[in-house]
Amino acid sequence: MHRNPSRPLSPHLTIWKWGPHMLVSILHRVTGVGVGIAGAAALVWWLLAASEGATAYATFLEWATWEWALLIWIPLSWGLIQHTLSGLRHMVMDIGAGYELSTNKTWANITVVASVLLTVLLWLYIFYGRG
Amino acid sequence: MSMEIPLGRVRGLGAAGEGAEHWWQERLTSIAAFLLLVWLAVSLLRLPGLDHRTVASWLADPFAAVPMLLFVGVAFWHLKLGLQVVVEDYVHDDGSKLFWILLINFASILGAAFALFAVLKIAFAGSAE
Ligand code: HEM
Numbered sequence: 001m002h003r004n005p006s007r008p009l010s011p012h013l014t015i016w017k018w019g020p021h022m023l024v025s026i027l028h029r030v031t032g033v034g035v036g037i038a039g040a041a042a043l044v045w046w047l048l049a050a051s052e053g054a055t056a057y058a059t060f061l062e063w064a065t066w067e068w069a070l071l072i073w074i075p076l077s078w079g080l081i082q083h084t085l086s087g088l089r090h091m092v093m094d095i096g097a098g099y100e101l102s103t104n105k106t107w108a109n110i111t112v113v114a115s116v117l118l119t120v121l122l123w124l125y126i127f128y129g130r131g
Numbered sequence: 132m133s134m135e136i137p138l139g140r141v142r143g144l145g146a147a148g149e150g151a152e153h154w155w156q157e158r159l160t161s162i163a164a165f166l167l168l169v170w171l172a173v174s175l176l177r178l179p180g181l182d183h184r185t186v187a188s189w190l191a192d193p194f195a196a197v198p199m200l201l202f203v204g205v206a207f208w209h210l211k212l213g214l215q216v217v218v219e220d221y222v223h224d225d226g227s228k229l230f231w232i233l234l235i236n237f238a239s240i241l242g243a244a245f246a247l248f249a250v251l252k253i254a255f256a257g258s259a260e
Contacts, residue, residue, distance in 0.1 A: 033217060036210035040239070043203070044246045050186050051249035057183040084168060087161050094158060125176070
C-alpha cells in the first residue's frame with residue numbers, strides 16, 4: 001500500500017471498458033452487503049417477533065405491511081435474487097469455466113435480466129397470485 | 132528447522148494474513164445457502180399467509196424448524212465471512228480493520244443467536260398444542 005508517488009503507475013487501472021461482467025461483479029458485492037445487513041436484520045426481527053407471541057408479531061406485521069415498506073422489500077428481494085444468480089455464476093467461474101468472452105458476457109447479462117424478471121414475477125404472485 | 136521456502140510460507144496469505152480456508156468456507160456456505168434459500172422461498176410462498184398462527188404452527192413442525200435453523204446458521208456464517216472480505220478489501224489501516232472485523236463478528240453471532248433461539252422457542256412451545 002506504500003507507493004512512491006514520484007514513480008509512474010502502470011496504466012492497468014485506467015485501461016478498461018464498461019461491460020456486463022463489471023456490472024455483475026459490482027452488483028454481487030453491493031447486493032451481498034445490502035442483503036447481509038438489511039435482510040439479516042429483517043430475518044431476526046421477524047423470527048423474534050414470531051417467538052414473542054401474537055402481540056409482538058402484530059407490531060412487526062404493522063411495520064412490514066406498511067405500504068412504504070415495499071421500498072425496502074422489493075429492492076431486498078431483487079438483491080437476494082441477483083446475489084443468488086450471480087453467486088451461481090461465481091461458482092461456475094470458480095471452477096474455471098465460462099471465461100470465453102462471449103459466454104462470459106451472455107451469462108452476466110442473463111443474471112441481470114433474470115433477476116429483474118424473477119423479482120417482477122415474485123411480486124405479481126404476492127399481489128395477485130394468491131387471489 | 133523448517134525446510135519451507137519463503138514463497139511457501141507466504142502463499143495464500145494475502146491482505147488478511149490467511150485465506151484459503153476462508154475462501155473455501157465461503158463457497159461451501161454458498162451451496163448450502165442456495166439449497167436452503169430455495170426451500171425457504173417455496174415454503175413461504177406455499178403458506179396460506181404470514182399471520183402469527185400460520186407462521187408459529189409451521190415452525191413448530193421439525194421439518195420446518197430444522198431447515199430454518201440450518202438456514203439461519205449458514206446464512207449468518209456466509210455473510211460474516213463475506214462482509215469480512217469486503218472490509219479486508221477496503222480498510223487498510225490495521226486499527227480500523229480490527230474494529231470492523233470485531234463488529235462484524237459480534238453482530239453476526241448476536242443476530243444468529245437471537246434468530247436460532249427464536250426458532251427453537253417456537254418449535255418447543257408448539258409441541259404442546
Ligand atoms: C442467504 C442470503 C445471502 C447473503 C446475506 C449473502 C451475503 C454475502 C456477502 C455479504 C458476501 C460478500 C460480498 C463480496 O465479497 O463481494 C457474499 C459473497 C458471496 N456469495 Fe453470498 N449471500 C447470500 C446467499 C448466497 C447464495 C445463495 C449464493 C450462491 C448461489 C452466494 C454466493 C456467494 C459467493 C460465491 C460469494 C463470494 C464472492 C467473492 O468472493 O467475490 N451467496 N455473500
